[in-house]
Amino acid sequence: MFENQIIIHVDMDAFYASVEMRDDKTPVGKPLIIGSMPNERGVVSTCNYEARKYGIRSGMNIKEAFNLCPKGIFMHPNFDKYRKVSNQLHKILESYTDVTEYIALDEGYLDLTKKVNSWEDAGRIGLEIKKRVREELSLTCSVGLAYSKTAAKMASEEKKPDGYFEIPNRDEFIKLVLDRNVRALYTVGEKTAKKLHLYGVDTVRDLQDKKNEVKRFMGKQGEYLVDLAFGFDDRKVIPYKEEETKSISKEFTFQKDVSSFRLLDDVLFILAFRIEQRAKRLGLYGEGVSLKITYSNMKTITRSTLISANTNDAYTIYENTSKLLKNVPKAEVRLVGTGIYHLREEDGRQLSFFDVFSKESDIVKEKAEAKWQEMKAYYKIDFDKIKNISNGMNIYGYIERMREVMESMQKYNI
Template sequence: MQRTVIHVDMDAFYAAVEIRDNPALKGRPLIIGALPDERGVVATCSYEARKFGVRSAMNIKEAYRRCPRGIFMHPNREKYRRASARLHAIWSAYADATEYVALDEGYLDVSRSARRFGGARRVARLIKERTRIETGLTCSVGVGYSKTSAKLASEEKKPDGYFEILTPRDFIGLIVDRDITVLYGVGARTAEKLYHAGIYTVRDVQNNRDRLPALLGGKTGRHLAELSFGVDDRPVTPSDAADAKSVSREVTFQKDTSHFGYLRDVLLLLSLDLGGKLRALGLNGRTVTLKATYWNMKTVTRSRSGESVDQPYEIYQTGCALLAGIEKNPVRLIGVGLQNLSESSVRQLTFATLGGERERLNAERLRARLLDLQRRYRVDLRPALRDRTGELLYQLIDLMQTRALPTTPNGA
């Protein structure tokens, strides 16, 4: 199977979050980091500040010298983490595997999952649309055949851009006459060594590939030579090794909630979405996990193992049992997942029918829960359950929070 990787990179993330929350900052040179009278560096800055030559990691004194009329601000990392959690939830809905390299940047392996959504190009469009609609932020998205090509593609049309590099030939044609720093892993020190050896462009790297092991060391030199020809077999590896063996769904709420009846209803919808993911991947799992992040950013996880499950209602029941065992404090994020995965030999329940080839009793109970949820929240679930992107589902969860009644039946 041909690999397809998407790289998502938010546009001036910290600055964009601040501008979103304070529109008076729009169009102004905003610099996030230390203040001019402090020691420190620039964490990020708006594109208006970049016009003055301000860059990330620049000494703050130099940034002030270049842009004395800029607005300097300390970073609000808790706010950025909240925004990042929402972004990661959006991105992971489309991927077989996700690798987050920063709060605002990640790789998505969509080699199999893209087919469910109409191809990688449409996945990229959906990610950009949902990111803009649900967070008020913009991102640049690149589609490639490898991590290096996808990252380069996302950088081509910044900000708020889209680009694709689908073959090694396209990759080489784009970068062959560019500076060597365009290659992944070539930082200032490596570049200095190569410049000193008369190697300035990617073409120079190709023509001097036999010299690279002696200049940079065997492994690094060989890897750089491969990159110059568009070869990059690095997999998309989840940051947490446990994630590589799990599938999960989670949602960050617009407002913290202490309504555990509402949380059980959210678990029902997340379990349905998770069931769709499992069906697409042909997997089931033996361990159901619950994740909850409280108002103070404290995160708890609970898990329960047993026989392999793949049906939404089975996941939901176990999730509710785990939810009953955690502290009843205000919750900002809830998630449910499945670990210890294996290939499934049994067809799973479909979103369209919610019926028939697994235990009929579970299907009937699930249908009854959904009808009850529709009645209590005065919503029509069908569009959200048919929407394979998950976009309508998360919008529905937000709407339900505004309509949650003081009391709801036990969801387990």
């Protein structure tokens, strides 16, 4: 049986950019773009609303952003600072319930179903959160109150920035989204939307009308999508527990087993960027690095090592995993994975050494760039789209193409 919940979704407005503008007034009223610098490779991580007027968006190539707005102020992100603000936000949210789930530094769900006596009480809490965020953090957020997670997320999006919106039940949800593109159901990404388009489904209404076809052709995913189109979503808010995030890892199973350890090494390099992305979002650093290999006979081995300074940097993760890879038995491999463990919130570095380390981080960046270039030349694949950590692009296709290239080189003994 489907039951309504009472869920609040809080989302900070243009978070990184807003924090920077709060702390330094220079960019206020001007377009501010956080991400890579225009002379570097990379993408826009966040930008303020002035920059959005120029058509700049998160995930956009930094060169494109620069062309749209050459006078904009470009800045690197300062994750340590954002994490501190994020912790302050969590304190506010956790004063209302301990059933909170954070999906990014600036975003979280609160389940108030068992905490309040009425919908109106929840509404008052929603508005109070906005007020406290403004007063205590000098920042704005958007708040959505709704009967499900999907609806709450959508509600916070609805009146952004500094918005407040309620979706009390399925009827209201359907009214709101019925004639919107399926992408409005925020779990529907570009790829899924394209797939649905092939079945003649563009809007949520289409999805309702063609529910049988969608279920038939898309299986479990189809059923889930159809449920969403009818406003059914009983996913629970799952409280984040410190001890649950003991490690962050990412693994990859090949379509066909591979024998090239050079390929495995390169895949570890790509996976390390996904670890970096997730760790930075959570504001966590690892004390150790791990490697996992499953051979074609299904035997799995793991190796791990502690590293000198806590890290969440992709190249450092890769460098250490790569050393581990050199010492494992050579045989056909079906799965390779890497990760960091013993997570903590501090990187354990002295601030007074900042200069030294910022130089060090430049060296690490150069090494990573050199590795990308070398891989590009070797596989004849352009990795530009997946190399930046803020880009959520699927790495699956890239790795499979690398495997195919490697396979054909081995076949012709190149």
